[in-house]
Amino acid sequence: MTDVRQRTSPLEWEYAPAPEARDIVKFQERYGLFIGGELVEPRSKEWFPTISPATEEQLAEVALAGAEDVDAAVGAARNAFENGWSTLRPAERAKYLYRIARLLQERSRELAVAESLNGGKPIKESRDVDVPLAAAHFFYYAGWADKLEYAFPNRRPAPLGVAGQIIPWNFPLLMLAWKIAPALAAGNTVVLKPAETTPLTALIFADVCRQAELPAGVVNIITGDGSTGAHLVRHRGLDKIAFTGSTEVGKAIQRELAGTGTRLTLELGGKAANIVFDDCALDQAIEGIVNGIYFNQGHVCCAGSRLLVQEPIAELLIAKLKRRLETLRLGDPLDKNTDIGAINSRAQLERIRELVASGEEEGAEIYQPPCVLPEKGYWFAPTVFTNVAQSYRIAQEEIFGPVLSVLTFRTPDEAIEKANNTAYGLSAGVWTEKGSRILCMAQRLRAGVVWANTFNRFDPASPFGGYKESGFGREGGRHGLEPYLRFEE
Amino acid sequence: MAREQEMAASATRLDSMAAASTLPTPSFPGGFELPLAFRLPRIGSVDAVALEARAAELAKRSIKKDSKLAALELAVRMMDLTTLEGADTPGKVSALCSKAIRPDPVDRTVPSVAAVCVYPNLVAGAKARLAGSGVKVASVATAFPSGQTSTALKVAEVREVVVLGADEVDMVIDRGAFLSGRYSKVYDEICQVKEACGEAHLKVILETGELGTYDNVRRASLLAMAAGADFVKTSTGKVSPAATLPVTLCMLEAVRDVHDETGRVVGMKPAGGIRTAKQAIQYLCVLHETLGTQWMTPDLFRFGASSLLNDVLMQIRKQKTGVYQSLDYFTSD
Numbered sequence: 001m002t003d004v005r006q007r008t009s010p011l012e013w014e015y016a017p018a019p020e021a022r023d024i025v026k027f028q029e030r031y032g033l034f035i036g037g038e039l040v041e042p043r044s045k046e047w048f049p050t051i052s053p054a055t056e057e058q059l060a061e062v063a064l065a066g067a068e069d070v071d072a073a074v075g076a077a078r079n080a081f082e083n084g085w086s087t088l089r090p091a092e093r094a095k096y097l098y099r100i101a102r103l104l105q106e107r108s109r110e111l112a113v114a115e116s117l118n119g120g121k122p123i124k125e126s127r128d129v130d131v132p133l134a135a136a137h138f139f140y141y142a143g144w145a146d147k148l149e150y151a152f153p154n155r156r157p158a159p160l161g162v163a164g165q166i167i168p169w170n171f172p173l174l175m176l177a178w179k180i181a182p183a184l185a186a187g188n189t190v191v192l193k194p195a196e197t198t199p200l201t202a203l204i205f206a207d208v209c210r211q212a213e214l215p216a217g218v219v220n221i222i223t224g225d226g227s228t229g230a231h232l233v234r235h236r237g238l239d240k241i242a243f244t245g246s247t248e249v250g251k252a253i254q255r256e257l258a259g260t261g262t263r264l265t266l267e268l269g270g271k272a273a274n275i276v277f278d279d280c281a282l283d284q285a286i287e288g289i290v291n292g293i294y295f296n297q298g299h300v301c302c303a304g305s306r307l308l309v310q311e312p313i314a315e316l317l318i319a320k321l322k323r324r325l326e327t328l329r330l331g332d333p334l335d336k337n338t339d340i341g342a343i344n345s346r347a348q349l350e351r352i353r354e355l356v357a358s359g360e361e362e363g364a365e366i367y368q369p370p371c372v373l374p375e376k377g378y379w380f381a382p383t384v385f386t387n388v389a390q391s392y393r394i395a396q397e398e399i400f401g402p403v404l405s406v407l408t409f410r411t412p413d414e415a416i417e418k419a420n421n422t423a424y425g426l427s428a429g430v431w432t433e434k435g436s437r438i439l440c441m442a443q444r445l446r447a448g449v450v451w452a453n454t455f456n457r458f459d460p461a462s463p464f465g466g467y468k469e470s471g472f473g474r475e476g477g478r479h480g481l482e483p484y485l486r487f488e489e
Numbered sequence: 490m491a492r493e494q495e496m497a498a499s500a501t502r503l504d505s506m507a508a509a510s511t512l513p514t515p516s517f518p519g520g521f522e523l524p525l526a527f528r529l530p531r532i533g534s535v536d537a538v539a540l541e542a543r544a545a546e547l548a549k550r551s552i553k554k555d556s557k558l559a560a561l562e563l564a565v566r567m568m569d570l571t572t573l574e575g576a577d578t579p580g581k582v583s584a585l586c587s588k589a590i591r592p593d594p595v596d597r598t599v600p601s602v603a604a605v606c607v608y609p610n611l612v613a614g615a616k617a618r619l620a621g622s623g624v625k626v627a628s629v630a631t632a633f634p635s636g637q638t639s640t641a642l643k644v645a646e647v648r649e650v651v652v653l654g655a656d657e658v659d660m661v662i663d664r665g666a667f668l669s670g671r672y673s674k675v676y677d678e679i680c681q682v683k684e685a686c687g688e689a690h691l692k693v694i695l696e697t698g699e700l701g702t703y704d705n706v707r708r709a710s711l712l713a714m715a716a717g718a719d720f721v722k723t724s725t726g727k728v729s730p731a732a733t734l735p736v737t738l739c740m741l742e743a744v745r746d747v748h749d750e751t752g753r754v755v756g757m758k759p760a761g762g763i764r765t766a767k768q769a770i771q772y773l774c775v776l777h778e779t780l781g782t783q784w785m786t787p788d789l790f791r792f793g794a795s796s797l798l799n800d801v802l803m804q805i806r807k808q809k810t811g812v813y814q815s816l817d818y819f820t821s822d
Contacts, residue, residue, distance in 0.1 A: 010786040011563050013777055018551035124549065282531075283742045284539035327778045336551035433534050453536050 015329075018336045020123045025114045027060040027200065033069055033223065034206035036076035037216025043068040048225070050199055053120040054333050054342040054377040062199045065222040070191070070231040073220040077162040077189040078237060080217030086159050086187050090146035097142035097184060099212040104135040104177075107208065111201055115173055116333040118200040120342030120378070121296050123334050133458055134177035137476075140460035141181035144481060148186065151478050157485040159187030160263065161239035164232045168245045169195035169344050170299040170400075175244055176202055178475045180219060186484035188240070191220045193232055195245075197345045199223040238262055242483065244301075247398075247424075247469050265473025265483045267301065267465055269398040270426030272447065273419035274304030274455060275409075278312045280431035284453070286320050289404070292429060292455035294328060294382050297343055298402040301470075302427035304455050306395060307406045308415050314408045318386055325369040325382050332374075340402060343378040352380050352401035359385050359394035364405070390418060398424070412441065420446045425467030429455045448474075531746070532711060535703035535739055544734040550774040557770065558808045564769040564801050565592060567787045568602040569627055569758065571795050573634075573726065579614045582607055584822040586618040593802050594820065596809070602798065603787040604657060608633075609650045616654035627657035627692070631682060634696070634725035636661040640678050647685040657690040658682070661725060664699045667709060675709075679716035692720035692758055692791075697736045698728040706736055710743035720756035726793065731761025734775055741779040748780075757784075760793025766804040769797060 030047065032039040044066030049058045065073070085093070104111065108131045115126040148157045163183045167175040172194055183190050194202035202221050209219050222228060226249075233241060233253050240263040243253055247268040257264050274292050276285050292304025309317050333341035343349045360366055364385040373379040380401055388395050388405040395405050409415040419428055428447040430438050442450040448466045451457060458464070463479035465471060473483045552560055570589045572581060586605055593599040604625035605615050612628045619626060628650040631643035647658055660682050666674040683691050693713035697706050710721050721740055724731035737759045744755050759772055769792060776790055784790055799819045807813050 008566075008786050008788055010782050010784065010789075011559060012782055013559060013563075013773075013785055014556060015550065015552060016554040016556040018553045128549075279534075281534045281536035281539065284536035284543070287539055287543050336549070433536075454539060 015337050017332070019332060019334045020113055020116075020127075020336055022113050022117065022334060024110045025117065027114075030061045031063065031199070031203045031223070033063045033065055033073065034203070034209075034219070034221040035069070035073045035217075036079075036220070037210070037214075039206065042066065043072070050118060050197065052117050052377075053197070053344055054117075054374070056376055059118060059200060062203070062223040065193075065224040065228045065231070067231045069222055070228065070235055071237075073191045073222050074162060074164070074232075074235050074237045076217035077191050077220050080215055081159075081161055081189040084215055085189055085218050086161075088187075090148065090187075093184065093187065094142045094145035096212055096214050097138050097145060097181065100208055100214070101135050101138035101142060103208045103211055104131065104138060107204070108132070108135070111173060111204060113334065114204055115201050116341065119169060119172055119198045120333050120344050121299075122338040122341045123336055124338070125296060130171055130174045133460070134173045137174075137177040137181045137460045141185035141481075144182075144478070145185040148481065148485070151481055152485075152487065156488040157186070157481075158488055160484055160486055161188060162237065163188050163190045163240040163242060163484065164235065164238045165190055165192045166229050166232065166241070166243045166245065167192065167194055168301075169198040170296060170301070172198040173201040173205065176205060178480075179242055179244075182475070182480045183242075183484045184218065186481055188484050189218045189220075191222060191232065191238075193222050193224060193229055196225040233257065236260065240264070240484065242473070243267070247471075250471060263483065265465075265475075266471035267473070267475060268426075268469060268471040269400075269424055270301045270303070270466065270470050271306055271396065271398050271422045271424045272302055272304045272427040272429065273306045273308050273415075273422075273445075274429040275308045275415045275419060275431065275441065276310065276313070276317065277412075277430075277432035277434070277437065278310040279433050281433060281453070282313070282317065282320065285431040286317070286324050288429065288431060288453070288455045289321060290324055290328070293404045294340060294402050295456050297340055297380070299344055299348070299400055300456065301398075302449060302456065302464075303400075304427075304429050305399060305404060306419075306422075307404055308409050308418055309406060310415075311408045311410055314406075318384075318406060321384065322367055322369070325367075325384065328369065328371075328382055330371050330373070330379065330381065340382060343380050343401065346378055348400065349378040349380060352399055352403065355394055355397060355399045355401075356383060356403055359388070359392060359403075359405070362389075362392045362394070364388045364392060364394060390421060396422065412437065416441065416444045420444075423469040426465075426470035427451065532708055535707050537703050537735075540703055540739055541735045544738045544775065547738070547775045547778060548734055548771045550771070552770050552774070554808075558805065560770050560773050561766060561801050561805045561808065562600060563785065563787075564766070564773065564792060565602055565798065565805075566600045567791050568798055568801075569604045569606045569760070569791045569793045570602045570798060571606040571726070571760070571793050573606070573608060573629060577608060577611055579611065581822075582611045582615050583618050586615055586624070588798070588820060588822040589624045590619065590622045592798055593805070595818075596806065599802065599805060603791055606659060606793065609646060609653070612650050612653040612655050625656040626654060627659055628653070628655035629659045629661075629725075631660040633659070633661055633694075634727040636663050637665065640681060643678065644681050644685045647682050651685065651687055651689045655689055657692060658686050659692045659694055659722060661694045661696060662709060662713065664696055667700070667705070672708075672712060676712055676716045679713055679718065683717035690719045691717065692722045692756075693718040694722045694725055694760075695740075696725055696728055697723045697732075697740075698730045703736070703739045706739050707743050710740045711747065714743070714747045714753065714755050718755060720758050720791070722758040722760055722793065724759075724761040724793075726761035729762075732759035732763055732793075734771060737772060738775050738779060741776060745780055754783075754789065756789040756791065758791040758793055763792055763794050764796050764800065766797075766801045769801060
């Protein structure tokens with residue numbers, strides 16, 4: 001008998017395109033500003049296009065809010081706060097939040113497709129992570145709305161008033177939920193400014209508010225660019241500013257607000273260390289590393305962008321990691337099999353390119369798996385840098401793209417030292433099968449979130465926020481209510 | 490000072506031992522072998538949460554059109570059509586063999602399955618019925634499904650089924666020995682069975698449903714491969730849970746590590762509980778994205794199943810004609 005092995009030739013298997021149908025989303029040609037419960041024409045008379053970063057196709061035009069528009073939005077929010085919302089029975093507030101949560105679930109497919117179209121992220125992520133988590137945040141904070149006194153025993157919580165909220169483009173709907181849900185649960189009204197490149201799911205959310213019959217002016221959404229954000233920050237009619245975005249802008253906001261008495265929370269950049277010990281479950285650690293840095297094209301403030309590997313397994317781990325990268329599927333964000341979508345904007349792509357070039361110049365060794373980048377749109381292949389020194393820019397600066405820098409360490413002390421040796425402190429990861437080591441590392445890592453044997457996991461009940469230049473204040477959990485409350489003694 | 494020198498010398502010795510650990514154990518007067526080197530296949534460990542998350546992620550791949558049809562036809566070619574009942578008769582096995590050769594009498598382009606898997610005393614009949622068809626005969630052996638008998642009897646049983654004409658032997662490991670830490674007993678038994686197989690192919694059933702942890706599954710997979718298994722197989726089908734996606738992924742990762750380190754190519758067979766075409770495609774996605782194109786062949790991957798075949802045939806016809814037909818239009822054997 002002959003050897004049965006390798007008798008028949010293997011199947012060269014290609015996955016056929018499996019695009020999610022986009023006809024569930026009907027964008028309007030033009031969107032006004034959501035002020036006082038309806039979409040209104042901007043007083044600025046200015047509009048700008050919003051595109052799909054995967055194809056550069058224009059999806060809609062949105063209003064660019066000017067100073068007068070910001071003033072109108074803050075006025076509407078103030079009016080809603082004083083005439084009804086702040087004195088509404090807490091259980092009634094909860095009712096609206098539950099309604100919004102359910103509507104997000106009902107319209108989840110529409111929201112997921114819109115998110116992937118406007119932001120470039122793979123549909124599997126918007127479908128399985130962004131939208132369900134956004135709904136979960138509303139459900140979670142709806143539950144707190146009538147239990148605030150129990151959340152903070154022996155203190156008498158009261159709402160602050162009107163909150164200005166500025167959110168980034170990496171998780172447009174999810175960041176909206178992180179901001180709006182706790183603010184409303186605590187009895188505040190809000191003026192939210194979505195990011196310049198990703199306004200569309202926020203505008204669909206405006207329609208969700210209308211469907212939920214949320215009282216007019218409780219949620220106001222003003223689209224625009226950096227100038228709109230600046231108008232909002234400078235507006236003296238706000239009681240609170242919550243900002244998620246770059247450290248640079250965060251610092252500018254803090255300078256602007258110094259001495260005004262307006263409360264502030266900042267959730268800024270990060271350069272998280274993902275620390276892999278030699279006793280880890282290796283193949284699962286590889287998955288965690290991939291999820292840590294290539295999830296959402298690395299457009300994640302808590303991304304595990306610095307991989308610290310214990311030396312004995314470094315060679316083995318890097319070989320496995322490179323092979324794993326070959327299986328990542330880059331392409332159409334609406335394809336259900338896409339792992340890596342489009343870079344959010346041309347500006348971001350330029351920044352990634354610039355930093356990657358600096359890494360090569362400084363002497364790090366670059367690896368990119370063979371993959372074909374689409375001709376139109378903004379794309380960047382998943383990238384790994386090895387032989388990275390702590391002093392290189394790619395080990396210090398936030399790249400906010402699918403670029404991983406690999407460093408090695410010898411002992412737990414060295415790992416801690418390297419991990420903490422950064423201006424940031426948002427998140428970190430530890431991979432080891434030794435429980436006591438996890439606890440010891442978590443205690444010594446200066447980071448707001450430490451994941452053990454996993455990465456990039458979020459839950460509404462878990463607080464999230466940073467140390468140092470990663471900002472201050474916490475979002476999520478009971479902690480996430482506090483920035484939206486004052487306490488009457 | 491003398492003590493420091495001694496320690497330094499002993500450290501060097503450990504290093505050289507670690508470096509040489511792929512070689513036969515040398516003799517160390519007063520010492521012993523201590524394998525410290527980080528090399529594959531390392532026993533290592535498996536993180537259950539992350540493993541299951543990865544399997545769930547792969548299960549969400551969306552396979553359409555041509556790629557679906559190609560996968561379904563491959564699934565037919567990878568099938569070990571199985572009947573392992575106390576009530577099996579030559580008549581039943583003969584019918585199953587006919588189905589194996591020509592799964593869909595209406596559509597002759599549908600290929601034959603890989604093998605028919607039966608109990609030992611039905612091997613001769615199956616062999617005769619399948620002669621010249623290219624479909625292999627696989628026989629379970631070694632006191633299937635429990636494996637609770639002496640090694641001598643197990644080896645004798647294997648010899649007998651090989652003489653009767655079995656092309657492939659599906660053995661079970663001694664889970665009792667494994668779970669009580671007597672790994673060498675398990676290893677030796679597999680070695681002896683492998684020898685008794687001669688030319689026949691050996692599939693080693695780990696019965697993962699009884700092993701309790703993925704760490705154990707990985708350990709048993711490495712043990713079986715080290716002892717000469719041509720295939721590692723999840724389950725007998727008599728214990729629940731049988732094959733699952735995460736357990737298959739765990740075993741495929743062990744197969745991959747063995748290949749990386751030793752170049753040895755080992756096959757994989759999930760068996761039991763795979764009933765739908767959709768599940769079969771999920772397994773193929775896990776295989777494809779863990780081991781790559783090289784393993785996408787019946788020579789290196791099999792499905793142990795009985796009711797799966799008709800569902801796959803139904804889906805193939807749906808892909809070709811655009812409409813579903815009821816099970817009445819597919820033969821049940």
